[in-house]
Amino acid sequence: MKHYDVIVVGGGHAGTEAAAAAARRGANVLLVSQRIDQIGAMSCNPSIGGVGKGHLVREVDALDGLMGVAADDAAIHRRMLNRSKGLAVQGPRVQADRRRYRASIHSQLRRYETLSIVEDEAVELLVDSGRVSGLATATGDRFLAPAVVLATGTFLGGRLFRGDERLDGGRIDEAPSHALGKQLRALALPMSRLKTGTPPRLDGRTIDWARLERQPSDEEAWRMSFLPSGSKSLPSLACAITRTNPRSHDVVRAGFARSPLFAGAIEGSGPRYCPSIEDKVRRFDDRDGHQIFLEPEGLDDSTVYPNGISTSLSRETQDQLIASVAGLERARITTYGYAVEYDYLDPRALDHRLALPALPGLFCAGQINGSTGYEEAAAQGLIAGLNAAAQALSLAPFICDRASGYMGVMVDDLVLQGVSEPYRMLTARAEYRLALRADNAETRLTPLGIAAGAVREPRRRSYERNQAMRERARSGDLRHVDLAIQREVEEDARYAPYLQRQASEVARMRADCDVAVPAAELLPQVPGLSTEMIERLTAARPTTLDQASRVRGITPAALSALWLHARKTA
Amino acid sequence: MAADTIYALSSGSPPAAIAVMRVSGPDALAAAATLAGQLPLTRRAGLRTLRGSDGTALDRALVLVFPGPDSATGEDLVELHLHGGRAVVAAVDRALAAHSGLRQAEPGEFTRRALTNGRIDLTQAEGLADLLEAETEDQRRAALAASEGALGATLAGWMHRLSEAAALIEAMIDYDDEAEVSASDAGMWRAMVDNLREEMAAVLAQPTVERLRDGLLVVLAGPANTGKSSLFNALLGRDAAIVTPVAGTTRDVIEAQVTYMGMPFRLCDTAGLNERTSDPIERIGIDRAHAMIDRADVLLWLGEPALAPNGAIVVGAKSDLGTSVGCDIAVSVYHTNTITHLWELLSRRARSSLSLTSKVAFRRSQHSVVEGVAELLTTALVGDDLLITAEQLRVARHRLGALIGQDATEAMLDALFGRFCLGK
Numbered sequence: 004m005k006h007y008d009v010i011v012v013g014g015g016h017a018g019t020e021a022a023a024a025a026a027r028r029g030a031n032v033l034l035v036s037q038r039i040d041q042i043g044a045m046s047c048n049p050s051i052g053g054v055g056k057g058h059l060v061r062e063v064d065a066l067d068g069l070m071g072v073a074a075d076d077a078a079i080h081r082r083m084l085n086r087s088k089g090l091a092v093q094g095p096r097v098q099a100d101r102r103r104y105r106a107s108i109h110s111q112l113r114r115y116e117t118l119s120i121v122e123d124e125a126v127e128l129l130v131d132s133g134r135v136s137g138l139a140t141a142t143g144d145r146f147l148a149p150a151v152v153l154a155t156g157t158f159l160g161g162r163l164f165r166g167d168e169r170l171d172g173g174r175i176d177e178a179p180s181h182a183l184g185k186q187l188r189a190l191a192l193p194m195s196r197l198k199t200g201t202p203p204r205l206d207g208r209t210i211d212w213a214r215l216e217r218q219p220s221d222e223e224a225w226r227m228s229f230l231p232s233g234s235k236s237l238p239s240l241a242c243a244i245t246r247t248n249p250r251s252h253d254v255v256r257a258g259f260a261r262s263p264l265f266a267g268a269i270e271g272s273g274p275r276y277c278p279s280i281e282d283k284v285r286r287f288d289d290r291d292g293h294q295i296f297l298e299p300e301g302l303d304d305s306t307v308y309p310n311g312i313s314t315s316l317s318r319e320t321q322d323q324l325i326a327s328v329a330g331l332e333r334a335r336i337t338t339y340g341y342a343v344e345y346d347y348l349d350p351r352a353l354d355h356r357l358a359l360p361a362l363p364g365l366f367c368a369g370q371i372n373g374s375t376g377y378e379e380a381a382a383q384g385l386i387a388g389l390n391a392a393a394q395a396l397s398l399a400p401f402i403c404d405r406a407s408g409y410m411g412v413m414v415d416d417l418v419l420q421g422v423s424e425p426y427r428m429l430t431a432r433a434e435y436r437l438a439l440r441a442d443n444a445e446t447r448l449t450p451l452g453i454a455a456g457a458v459r460e461p462r463r464r465s466y467e468r469n470q471a472m473r474e475r476a477r478s479g480d481l482r483h484v485d486l487a488i489q490r491e492v493e494e495d496a497r498y499a500p501y502l503q504r505q506a507s508e509v510a511r512m513r514a515d516c517d518v519a520v521p522a523a524e525l526l527p528q529v530p531g532l533s534t535e536m537i538e539r540l541t542a543a544r545p546t547t548l549d550q551a552s553r554v555r556g557i558t559p560a561a562l563s564a565l566w567l568h569a570r571k572t573a
Numbered sequence: 574m575a576a577d578t579i580y581a582l583s584s585g586s587p588p589a590a591i592a593v594m595r596v597s598g599p600d601a602l603a604a605a606a607t608l609a610g611q612l613p614l615t616r617r618a619g620l621r622t623l624r625g626s627d628g629t630a631l632d633r634a635l636v637l638v639f640p641g642p643d644s645a646t647g648e649d650l651v652e653l654h655l656h657g658g659r660a661v662v663a664a665v666d667r668a669l670a671a672h673s674g675l676r677q678a679e680p681g682e683f684t685r686r687a688l689t690n691g692r693i694d695l696t697q698a699e700g701l702a703d704l705l706e707a708e709t710e711d712q713r714r715a716a717l718a719a720s721e722g723a724l725g726a727t728l729a730g731w732m733h734r735l736s737e738a739a740a741l742i743e744a745m746i747d748y749d750d751e752a753e754v755s756a757s758d759a760g761m762w763r764a765m766v767d768n769l770r771e772e773m774a775a776v777l778a779q780p781t782v783e784r785l786r787d788g789l790l791v792v793l794a795g796p797a798n799t800g801k802s803s804l805f806n807a808l809l810g811r812d813a814a815i816v817t818p819v820a821g822t823t824r825d826v827i828e829a830q831v832t833y834m835g836m837p838f839r840l841c842d843t844a845g846l847n848e849r850t851s852d853p854i855e856r857i858g859i860d861r862a863h864a865m866i867d868r869a870d871v872l873l874w875l876g877e878p879a880l881a882p883n884g885a886i887v888v889g890a891k892s893d894l895g896t897s898v899g900c901d902i903a904v905s906v907y908h909t910n911t912i913t914h915l916w917e918l919l920s921r922r923a924r925s926s927l928s929l930t931s932k933v934a935f936r937r938s939q940h941s942v943v944e945g946v947a948e949l950l951t952t953a954l955v956g957d958d959l960l961i962t963a964e965q966l967r968v969a970r971h972r973l974g975a976l977i978g979q980d981a982t983e984a985m986l987d988a989l990f991g992r993f994c995l996g997k
Contacts, residue, residue, distance in 0.1 A: 044583045054747050085749045089960040092746050144881040276988040294751065431743040432982055432991075434971075436965060501964060533691070 007033045007148040008395035009388070010138050012125040012183070014042035016377045017369030017384030018154035020068050024388030026115040027067060027457045030395055033146055034112075037158075037178065039122045041273040043073070044109025048157075048232040049300045049308050051377060052227065054084050054365035055095030056354055056426040058409045059378040061095070061444035063385055064228045066452040066464045067109050070381045071228035074099055076107035078227075079240045079302055080220040090494040091440045092430050095227055098242065100301040102462060109526050120142065121146075121170040125155075125509050126182040128365065129326075135364030141182075152366040154384055155200065158370060159184040165339055166265035166317025184346050185321050192211035193349035196271030197425050198264075198377055200279050200313040203321050206335040207299060207307040215243040215297070225487075229445045230465055240299045243330070246292040249310070251327040255284045258320035263342060269315075271344045274375055278325070279342070280312040295328065306337060311330050314328065315342030347373045350417035351543050356390035356400050357383060357414065366391045373418055375425035382410040383417075389457050401455050405515075406435050406447055419543045419553050426446040435505055442491050445469060511561070515549035518569045531564035579678035579686075580669045582662060583652075583848040592657040594665055596675070597646045597683060601636065603863065604672040605651040607637050608665070613653075623653065626663025626671055632662045646899060647682055690786055727776070727933045728943075728977045730938025731769060732984060735973060738765040739966045740988035742959060748995045765964070770950040774942055780927050782936045788830070789923040793870035794862055795876030800890035800906070804875065805829075805842040809915065826861050835917055835980025836923040841865050846876075848904075871922050873915075886918070939976060946972050 009025040011018050014036030022034040036042050045051075052060050053075040064071030082096035112118060124141035128151060137147035158173030159181045173179045188194050209212075220239035226232055259265050262281055264273075273279065278286070283293050296310040309331075314321060318339050325331050350372040352359055357372070359365045368387035369380035389401040403411035412433045417426060430436050437449070447467045452458040472484045476492040497504075523541040526532060532540075536557060545551040548569065552562055578598025584591065596604055606612055608631070613619025615638050623631045630663060635654035644650035655661050669675055739877040741762045744754045793801045809829055843865050844858030866872055866882060874885035878899035881887045890902030906909040935943060945967045953965035967981070974981035989995070 054749060076958070085746065088749070089958065091960055094749075096750075275986075276995055278994070283994050290994060293994065429743075429747045429986075431747055431985060434967065436967075438962060498960075501961065547589065555983070 010148040013151045013154035017380035020384030021152045021369040021388030023394040024117040028392035030392035052096035056378040057094035065444040067383040067458045073107035074227040077104035150394045157345035165341040198271035198273040203336045203340040204338040205307045207305040209335045218242040258316040314340040343471040351421040357387040373422035518548035529568040536561040581678035594653040600650040646686040736984040736988040738762040773947040799875040
């Protein structure tokens, strides 16, 4: 029986960040994955970043995470979204070479001396007097640790759908983990189902590129990571755009009858902001076309990802759909699209550390918490990993609040509001959007990471160098100041009046963090709280007045009642 | 949660044609049966003779039974529609009080129970509280509109449109690469925000619920011995004026709440403006008189016309003594038709400044929130930085959302994904 400080289950974006983050804080970490070769796999689209998502990547990077560096190592196409708008909403996005991305994650993980990886299936959480004590695997191994992070993605109760086909699995050709899902359900945790999907993959050599609108990479080779570039940039590839047409939509409609989505086979709700092509055709019946972005998956891989047509329609329908699109008439499908339905845990059962108070020692990150997207998963993995290490090593918890970062907005949204569809990061969710920019993530978060002992030496030195440049730039001396830092300082000044106004909002929020809200069982004793308010507060379990103010449907009257109660009992 | 049964007169104070007594709680039906004998069918009015414990008839009354939870309070509820004389109401009150387990409701307790049991939401509750206090027709209309959701519906409609305008902008920000928002759509938010702002301004120009309730503030002022107090009494003495003495009137400002021909007024008589006084108590009275003059909606000036403050109606009181040169209106307390003329003048003023052109009236607290929202919309329309516009609209959405208990972000996202086909 081997002892660790932290065990991480799952080697996706959440799991790898969790394992690395825990190791950075000094924990002895075991990462358990069903297939070592799939660690760091991008299972859906081959891109990292975007508006909101790019902010998360920069924040993960500012806390010395893996994702930004891997994205730079594998970038074959760069695009800065919202380039014409303010820096606050500019979203860096790269197309990443799938194989090189995975290779970068593997090589980064190898550099953590206190991190080991084992290829096995997690089948049971070991529980000792109400606390997590370790993990049992399919091969019969038992590993002990006071903290376990679950980052199982779509593998818990994973079930794939395509036309009439049904397969068990978390990804195509990869087995689900049923045993663990069963155990969690047996623990009476609030579990439910969500759905997501992926499009068919095409053989790029069979696409008529010459007929399609090309989308070249940005000329400027900007980087995701704040670290100085170590490697040479890869050559860049262009993407292309095509569209569906009324004929494609007829094909899709004809496939509705065998659609698991509409025939009721799938019970979980899918994301509104990543709709399948059948959803798009059905909900926006008046459209004569939807864009398809053709994204190459790698430099030495001819696979192309047609972004915009995720689908669980039958193989025949997918063949006809592709053949109906300009430039794709002769394109060959290499892997058919499918939908996956999976178990998730109502994230309102978690606290802001992403820990599950009902089972001390257990942390959850990524899709299991009802989110979607690599970047959302990575940021949660990082938070869960830092806090799992804190639990094991008796360190201070690492909490990022809504005013400090998008990761704080996301965690707060998840644990207080819960989800009704997979949660995606949008800048519209951040009330302090003007202050939370992708370009100033280092300024906002790296000092917090240094204070938490979560940042390694090279990052700390790089931050200090950059800080010195920022100070020079603020004093008006732009000599030897990097262009990115000059821009950051200029942008700070541009929005200063608005940031000052927001500062008072932030101060109020932080003051309300000091007002305690009674535990659920004591809420009926608060005078003036209606049954409905008590139910809503019980589900979200806010611990401070600030958190309560963001619980959906909580009225100002209920907040006044809570405030009065706190004043009386103080 | 509420175990005891409460009762109270829920119509205005007697005397009136009908008085409605409400009993709510677990013992409501039993208590009503003690008074009325067999109760009528649920939700059907039945005529019953109410009897005291000694068997004497108290009143012939309509009895209505509303079993919980489908009643106004969410509990078992009985309404007794009595003849509205003071003696009858007092007798039924005593009979209910004698029933063990029943107690007189505290002010607002019915509303609170309705709120607790989820029968009404907060804007409705605030509207109901005003209804309970409402004394005139306009007030009743404003209060009813709020409790029946006209106010809530107006605010929700604004929230929806604001969310749609914001969704346009947010789609351009969060989905820059998808070109889903067409160039023609892109500018549409301006017209949407501008329309909304104008509509808000129109409703903001209306009097608030509080003003409708309190009525027009009419202040009588002028030097000592010009007949202010006589005129004050004469105005109150008219048959059509229903006078409610206001508790806590000071010895130097005398105030009365008056309803004249269905319009509410607050009438204030002030101390004579003897500026040369050395009496400290009289000085206080004079300072208060000046304060009232500043706050008055209508100032009736009794004194030298040349010294009348701006906008005052110069009243020639004692017109029977022939001192009405330069006055706007001449009155004499001995000629009731002159007092009626003055009332008519006041009523015209009240009608133009207190009348509602829409069915929605805000409470003062709601008024100030909407005023702030309208200001944010105005600033959102100037400037060309999409991010700053989005920020103004965000603050506006959150303020409006808080007023009606809606999550502003979710409302905007619903509008966003309902309208645009976003996401790859």
